[in-house]
Amino acid sequence: MQRFARYFPILTWAKTYDRDTATSDMVAAVIVTIMLIPQSLAYALLAGLPAEMGLYASILPLIAYAIFGTSRALSVGPVAVVSLMTVAAIGNLGLSDPAQIAMAAITLAFISGGILLAMGVLRLGFLANFLSHPVIAGFITASGLLIAASQLKHIFGVEVHGHTLPQVLADLWAHLGQTNVFTVLIGVAAVSFLFWVRKGLKPLLLSKGLTPRMADVLTKAGPVAAVVVTILVTWLFGLNAHGVKIVGEVPMGLPPLSAPSFSPDLWSQLFLSALLISVIGFVESVSVAQTLAAKKRQRIDPDQELIGLGASNVAASISGGYPVTGGFARSVVNFDAGAETPAAGAYTAIGIALAALLLTPLLYFLPNATLAATIIVAVLSLVDFSILKKAWGYSKVDFAAVAATIILTLGFGVETGVSAGVILSIALHLYKTSRPHVAEVGLVPGTQHFRNILRHEVETYPQIVTLRVDESLYFANARFLEDYVLNRIAGDKEVSHVVLMFPAVNEVDMSALETLEELNRRLEEMSIKLHLTEVKGPVMDRLKRSHFLDELTGEVFLCQYDAWIALGQRIKAGAPKGAKQEGLVAE
Structure with a gap:
């Protein structure tokens, strides 16, 4: 009825x-x-x-x-x-x-x-x-x-x-x-x-x-x-x-x-x-x-x-x-x-x-x-x-x-x-979402919060580039993200880790997945690890159905602060770039 x-x-x-x-x-x-x-x-x-x-x-x-x-x-x-x-x-x-x-x-x-x-x-x-x-x-x-x-x-x-x-x-x-x-x-x-x-x-x-x-x-x-x-x-x-x-x-x-x-x-x-x-x-x-x-x-x-x-x-x-x-x-x-x-x-x-x-x-x-x-x-x-x-x-x-x-x-x-x-x-x-807002972020002192380095006084590691992606990834904007990451690390010899924060990413379509796979491969050729943080459950479910996580050079962390602590300790300990460690998995 x-x-x-x-x-x-x-x-x-x-x-x-x-x-x-x-x-x-x-x-x-x-x-x-x-x-x-x-x-x-x-x-x-x-x-x-x-x-x-x-x-x-x-x-x-x-x-x-x-x-x-x-x-x-x-x-x-x-x-x-x-x-x-x-x-x-x-x-x-x-x-x-x-x-x-x-x-x-x-x-x-x-x-x-x-x-x-x-x-x-x-x-x-x-x-x-x-x-x-x-x-x-x-x-x-x-x-x-x-x-x-x-x-x-x-x-x-x-x-x-x-x-x-x-x-x-x-x-x-x-x-x-x-x-x-x-x-x-x-x-x-x-x-x-x-x-x-x-x-x-x-x-x-x-x-x-x-x-x-x-x-x-x-x-x-x-x-x-x-x-x-x-x-x-x-x-x-x-x-x-x-x-x-x-x-x-x-x-x-x-x-x-x-x-x-x-x-x-x-x-x-x-x-x-x-x-x-x-x-x-x-x-x-x-x-x-x-x-x-x-x-x-x-x-x-x-x-x-x-x-x-x-x-x-x-x-x-x-x-x-x-x-x-x-x-x-x-x-x-x-x-x-x-x-x-x-x-x-x-x-x-x-x-x-x-x-x-x-x-x-x-x-x-x-x-x-x-x-x-x-x-x-x-x-x-x-x-x-x-x-x-x-x-x-x-x-x-x-x-x-x-x-x-x-x-x-x-x-x-x-x-x-x-x-x-x-x-x-x-x-x-399409125009607005094809150029998503991407912010490089750092840790706000005394907190577990991360904010735009251009707007706030934050702590950063020269070896870590953390980019917060503020838009779902699909065919129209995936290449933009790839170009953004590669342009950011071009000529920066100190970078050994790239972290992509996904708090606003609700969808990763097939084109975006292929772009992430290509980005992971190109960063690996530069001896740079790719990490993901704050991946939402539905997006994680999709990624698990692909080979991307098996080939990912870095880790998937539950939150950005976990990544900050784990990677920071590794850098301080002088861990070699090729060392593979287990991280936390998104919920």
Whole structure:
């Protein structure tokens, strides 16, 4: 039963579900529903899809996550970055028929769901660690700018094409003369109002005596107020007849059951985009989930999160939606509103379903400019150029990776940017670990501790070179260590012992083993013994399965101080270099 519950976390939290928990979840669901309705419509617009697909992507996926997800506060649905990646992926297909575009989006969600489910079953959640936080921060910042720029066409009421910042701005400038004044007024007013709501409405309501909970609910309802007012203004003054573009007819009813396309050509064209959406969506989602879980001393299972998100995307594909993931802003609101279990997401899905059933006819006169304003205000909170300053001050290598990710995303599009981010993250890891920190150490007087000879006053023997290796050894850095050792002893006639300290070495792969064997052989030719100290148990187990320990000219000591004492006594006694003595074996 426990193994079964591993794939169905709902079986765990449902055991203790009670009325108080249900009340907290329902209150959170009301607040998130109010926030999600305009966001769903807006993100569908961003993805280049009909507005109703945003609502459809906010119903079944939330229920699927409630069953399979492990986060108590994560809110799944359409998000800005994934919507941008969706429009870029579909844009590469060159489709013009709305039905074909919708089918491509549905298929993209299905492929992404399949990838995530496969990764979850294979327990590949650790792959998220290969995307460095600075690179992800750079990608999110660039995506926020790109999304905001792409929505300016709706604010000005002009036609703009392109998926890179230079293309968007150039096209916007070329069509600026076609600006619709009424659209600009609505867009600028909506943006200004939404920014004020974010910063000024809650303090104003609190000063009027409202409770914090009520003030929070009304603040989150700010986008809904913008939607209602602009619909009324557009309807009363007939602004759609004056060039203001509106959402138009939104189909009324629950999401229709749908099936993805299984065309091999379409799958081959969408697979890479689906893979990138899956990786970025998972990284964004699991980061939010871990942050919120830590605040309540809870834990999430990254592998099960892959299954939860995969099930959500499959659910989106069979209900007329498009790719979804966990959203940062919605999840924080869900957490702050008091959500206790994933059931809050299921209640939110019910709220969105009711909106799809009852409210869609009221959206006919909703200006696209209002939805664009909602997107702009939401994504600009993602833009954080301080990451550049932090990276520059801390590591020039990290700064170069962040800057490259931002420039490539803005200049060449979101797919190039995210691909570069993945490659740069892996390259950054390989670069840093290919040149491990190696310190020559000596004994701190009066202690049994060994420290860097360049940083501390320590005792050393001219005949002993002790090098502490501060990184696991593998194919990319093994030769670096060999060169480091040989360069250190080159020309030093007094050296008769080289000691490698391995306190931070958790792995020695086959390439590194061969390098150690070669280093041992070359040192033997110089009449220098090679010793190892503080070798960890798993590493020692591996070494015992090879011939390395049989051929080692020196010894393996349990700790560095044992080596210091044994070799020091040997030196003082004038033991010949070729004498072989037994040492202590690592645990």
